[in-house]
Amino acid sequence: MSGGSGLAIRPLLEEGKDQELSELLKSLHPADIADALEPLGMDDIVKVVSLLDNQTGADVLVELNSQARDVVAQGLPVERLTGMVQEMESDDAADLVGDLSSDTASEVLSNIGSEDSEEVRRLLMYDGETAGGLMQLELVSVLETDTVEEAVGRIRRMAEEVGDIGHVFVVDSLGALRGEVSLKDILLAGPSDTMAKLITKPPGLVLQADEDQEIVAQKFQKYDVKVAPVVDHQNRLLGRVTVDDIIDVVHEEADKDFYRLAGSSEEELYVKSPLRTAGLRVPWLLFNLGGGIITSLILRAFQASLEKTMVLVAFVPMVMSISGAVGSQSATITVRGLATGRLAGGNILRNLGKEQKITSIIAISFGVVIALISGSLNRALHIGLAVGLSMAAAILVSAFLGAVTPVFFKTVDIDPAMASGPVVTSINDVVSLLIYTAVGTALA
């Protein structure tokens, strides 16, 4: 493995062995340095970063989580920070500057040179969660009429600035994208071959600057590309998105959905204080509290009839648990389908139909089993019927709500992932208890 572990950083810091620490840092991969820094205190993080050269410092800053990055941005002299920003690729520089306080940001921007600061300002205009927000401006573009020799000249001039070149993009004299040529094809062609001869047209994937990052990630996955050009509505080449950013997007989007499903927010990843973390979870639990108050009122309202049939009450936790679980299965699976693009267009309706069949099978089989259990436990057929039927009805309704709510949320432009956490659970609690007590007391 490249670099090895950064575990040795902390002891060297504590013993104040700056010389050995510098040596160690040179042998480590920036991603490993970032990993080692994140758990350290403010002063230690700033101290280690200040020991790095600007290029390594830039690479470490890019890998750090936003909390540790804030610490560095506040603690590092602004000249060092500027030096590091200058070494970053434009997309990383824009991400960092976008996170700085406005004072520090403008100081950094005024010091990194007018061309770089112009690039950063241009990138900051795009929404961070679109193709424009993901793209970098560093790329090699050539003209259709360029020969291989001329193209190699352009690559040579850009080699320092553009880290990773797998393709060059071919544009016409107005800057409109015509296609792309792989470095392999350039390497194997004759020196006087023109780009027009080598062009792949259309390129694997072309992105619009305003496309949402979730859609962009789905397209990268579908078309198996490693880099894609970004164009404006006039098809003019603006930048490129590389696949390493896409992996981060896929991770981020999955993180977001997991946290929202749980009834919290992905902000938890950047918050250290337990009190503030609790503050992210509590609002969602208020739905459970509200649902709980309503269920307690329902049970009070049915108190008279329930006291006669205490056996019904004994099955309340079971009905809530099973119908909650069935509803949450439908909801989670629908949310994931919507997030991955598997559920779109006509598939959405087809999925609702399928979910209804699946959950009907589950509702009927559990209804029968529970009727048998409760009937024989109480040696009374009508009790069994009452519990089994009301259980089946509660499961069916919960499942329907579970499958429909994410679709409804998506339609009204709320993140569907919010629909399968506490919100749906609480609605389900109320509805399934209402159905259960109403059907149960009527039959028992």
Place this chain on the structure above:
Amino acid sequence: MSGGSGLAIRPLLEEGKDQELSELLKSLHPADIADALEPLGMDDIVKVVSLLDNQTGADVLVELNSQARDVVAQGLPVERLTGMVQEMESDDAADLVGDLSSDTASEVLSNIGSEDSEEVRRLLMYDGETAGGLMQLELVSVLETDTVEEAVGRIRRMAEEVGDIGHVFVVDSLGALRGEVSLKDILLAGPSDTMAKLITKPPGLVLQADEDQEIVAQKFQKYDVKVAPVVDHQNRLLGRVTVDDIIDVVHEEADKDFYRLAGSSEEELYVKSPLRTAGLRVPWLLFNLGGGIITSLILRAFQASLEKTMVLVAFVPMVMSISGAVGSQSATITVRGLATGRLAGGNILRNLGKEQKITSIIAISFGVVIALISGSLNRALHIGLAVGLSMAAAILVSAFLGAVTPVFFKTVDIDPAMASGPVVTSINDVVSLLIYTAVGTALA
């Protein structure tokens, strides 16, 4: 967008316009053809694939879901299937052959030529969910002593076979990996420069053949590489893993975790029948059923004391809903942390401590609120105290179980994602109800 949509395939099929269909298929991206085929019937899928040339057919087969692929493998004449497998990269060929019935597999293997079949057999020996199972054998390797001119000669000879070349791998005379050289550096170097001069050493990331794909994906993300060499325990170069496969892994792993969190299996993605899908969900719901039976027995056991304090019963759904939700927050967030590698080593214990602080804050604040609500609803201080205290106790225990169970599952080598679905919910149902009724009836 490349290719455009495959929506026009179905009408042309229905009208039997084979000529126009062939023309349309030539203009489409294989991934779009695959998307358009998946909802079609068996005969239509086979018909369309048989109209494709072998290279496009191979690309479509790679993109198809496994169900549609099975249909093609069974319906297509074995000679056509063989022709398509021959056009595939070794990793895709191995995936497909691995899915075939053993008769068809051996027929295909005996027809694709001894070199290709040897490659497929070699790849099939690796576990599908390891670096070895992800790698392809197509790559360009050069010697340290090779000049740029010799390296370009090797690239030229391999250009047909190796689709996408961004790097060449440098090995010594025994086949041991020494490093890698980017095509950019080769393009910009002089013809007599040696690979030893251009080598990046160590390379960004080197994988062991038996590394788990989840770890491999984490490393790709951390080190931002697009391709990584795979070696055996003697550091001999075996193959390479490319980033497009990694995006699929990240997606698959997230899918798996979502389905297991919901209490189902990622198999749902490949199963069409509602009955079989229900069969994937029901086993998990049996935990809820078991938990439900136990909770009904608990309520029966406490029946005498509960009838005196019917007000306690009214809050049973609330205690189960809130403590279930808090436990599920802790569990989901812990599961995701374990899956992404954010929680590892000392972080695991630190996370448990943090979760306990967070959930204590939640338990105390909800306990107080619920004490006030139930106390004033019943105009009785001791009822408020009983409900509030027992609620806080139930939340605390649920949260503890939620955070600990995934870690315990991981330790005993069960997928932690299984720990935050119905299993933990059911345990929580029982434990929280037990605590609530015990504490509640003692105090009320």
